[in-house]
Amino acid sequence: MSTDLAPPALADLLASAKSIQPRLVDLRRRIHAEPELGLDNPQTRAKILAELEDLDLDIQLHEKSSGIVATLKGARPGRRLLLRGDTDALPMPEETGLEFSSKIDGRMHACGHDAHTSMLAGAARVLSEQRDSIAGEIVFMFQPGEEAYGGADTMLAEGMPEIDGAFAIHVAPQIPVGKIGTKPGSFMASYDDFEIRVVGRGGHASMPHDCIDPVPIACEIVLALQSFVTREIPATDPGVLTVTQVHAGTTNNVIPDSVQITGTMRALSDRTRALMLEGLQRIAAGIAATHRAEALIDITPGYPVVVNDAEFESFTRNVITDLLGPAAVLPLPTPVMGAEDFSYVLQRTKGAMVMLGVRPPETKRPAPCHSSKMMLDEDAMALGVALHAAVATQFLAESPS
Ligand SMILES: [Zn+2]
Ligand SMILES: [Zn+2]
Numbered sequence: 140m141s142t143d144l145a146p147p148a149l150a151d152l153l154a155s156a157k158s159i160q161p162r163l164v165d166l167r168r169r170i171h172a173e174p175e176l177g178l179d180n181p182q183t184r185a186k187i188l189a190e191l192e193d194l195d196l197d198i199q200l201h202e203k204s205s206g207i208v209a210t211l212k213g214a215r216p217g218r219r220l221l222l223r224g225d226t227d228a229l230p231m232p233e234e235t236g237l238e239f240s241s242k243i244d245g246r247m248h249a250c251g252h253d254a255h256t257s258m259l260a261g262a263a264r265v266l267s268e269q270r271d272s273i274a275g276e277i278v279f280m281f282q283p284g285e286e287a288y289g290g291a292d293t294m295l296a297e298g299m300p301e302i303d304g305a306f307a308i309h310v311a312p313q314i315p316v317g318k319i320g321t322k323p324g325s326f327m328a329s330y331d332d333f334e335i336r337v338v339g340r341g342g343h344a345s346m347p348h349d350c351i352d353p354v355p356i357a358c359e360i361v362l363a364l365q366s367f368v369t370r371e372i373p374a375t376d377p378g379v380l381t382v383t384q385v386h387a388g389t390t391n392n393v394i395p396d397s398v399q400i401t402g403t404m405r406a407l408s409d410r411t412r413a414l415m416l417e418g419l420q421r422i423a424a425g426i427a428a429t430h431r432a433e434a435l436i437d438i439t440p441g442y443p444v445v446v447n448d449a450e451f452e453s454f455t456r457n458v459i460t461d462l463l464g465p466a467a468v469l470p471l472p473t474p475v476m477g478a479e480d481f482s483y484v485l486q487r488t489k490g491a492m493v494m495l496g497v498r499p500p501e502t503k504r505p506a507p508c509h510s511s512k513m514m515l516d517e518d519a520m521a522l523g524v525a526l527h528a529a530v531a532t533q534f535l536a537e538s539p540s
Pocket of ligand 2: 250251252285309
């Protein structure tokens with residue numbers, strides 16, 4: 140049974156989002172100029188709260204992070220949809236030359252989370268205007284610590300309302316403004332970091348027989364890991380294993396006691412992620428043991444795979460088509476190998492993430508996310524706001540009661 144409230148017209152949501160464009164730009168630039176890292180984003184939180192102040196929302200402030208959970212209650216009861224925006228920046232210098240560039244050395248909003256935050260606050264404003272035609276609740280999740288701090292997991296562990304669906308937008312500097320990249324199933328990769336310490340027995344370089352030289356053992360492990368990925372991981376469900384550092388030794392005539400190997404793994408399914416975690420440990424330990432050495436393995440678990448629910452993703456495509464026209468839908472042929480902790484939210488409920496085109500006009504080779512020169516076309520933000528609002532109102536309007 141559907142509710143007897145007619146959802147707001149999508150054209151109205153789009154017009155309303157465009158009418159607050161100056162607000163979106165202002166908030167985004169203020170957040171951009173003062174980037175914060177990790178789970179503690181107090182200045183950003185203060186800016187968000189000030190922006191939401193005149194709206195009638197239930198606000199819950201988290202304590203283990205600067206997370207904010209703001210809930211908009213519609214005129215009638217119904218389902219609950221979560222919209223998410225992340226708030227943190229990256230520890231890197233900014234080289235855009237923009238007038239509102241980072242005022243803090245070594246920090247930059249290079250992943251567009253400043254825009255994500257501004258768009259989510261804008262969606263709260265646009266949707267608040269539509270309260271009378273909304274049945275159900277919309278939960279706005281302002282989440283710090285996306286960049287390797289697992290902020291979504293921290294917020295879920297601290298306590299979030301039960302939800303029936305979830306939606307998030309990430310900006311994509313490679314995609315033109317007006318296009319929304321979408322894909323069902325695996326959308327972004329998982330990641331796990333590893334460190335292997337190959338422990339042998341050091342000594343004189345001229346008498347290796349009196350030692351257990353960890354250097355050739357470490358080399359063997361590095362190469363065997365490459366063979367492992369190509370021979371044991373299915374080509375149809377791929378994984379990536381990259382060794383990024385090998386450290387050992389001090390001089391020419393000393394065999395070191397140990398070698399340090401570090402790297403990262405990516406996968407596009409839970410199955411391949413598990414295969415890679417198992418294989419890395421088996422191969423490193425096995426090769427070390429064969430040569431009478433030991434491999435001490437330390438895995439730092441990263442984020443799970445971002446999986447877009449097929450039905451929710453198809454619903455999202457329809458909303459994009461109705462809101463912006465069929466040409467706005469950009470089906471992505473492959474997943475993105477980067478990782479995103481929205482995956483933790485999608486482990487709790489069905490939902491989807493999309494890529495919002497923000498390519499600056501007349502840019503032939505736009506700098507990607509995580510580049511010190513990354514820029515975005517702020518006009519795209521109104522489209523993001525309208526998309527958040529349209530997904531929310533359409534999802535709640537289709538609610539079974
Ligand atoms: Zn990022
Ligand atoms: Zn990001």
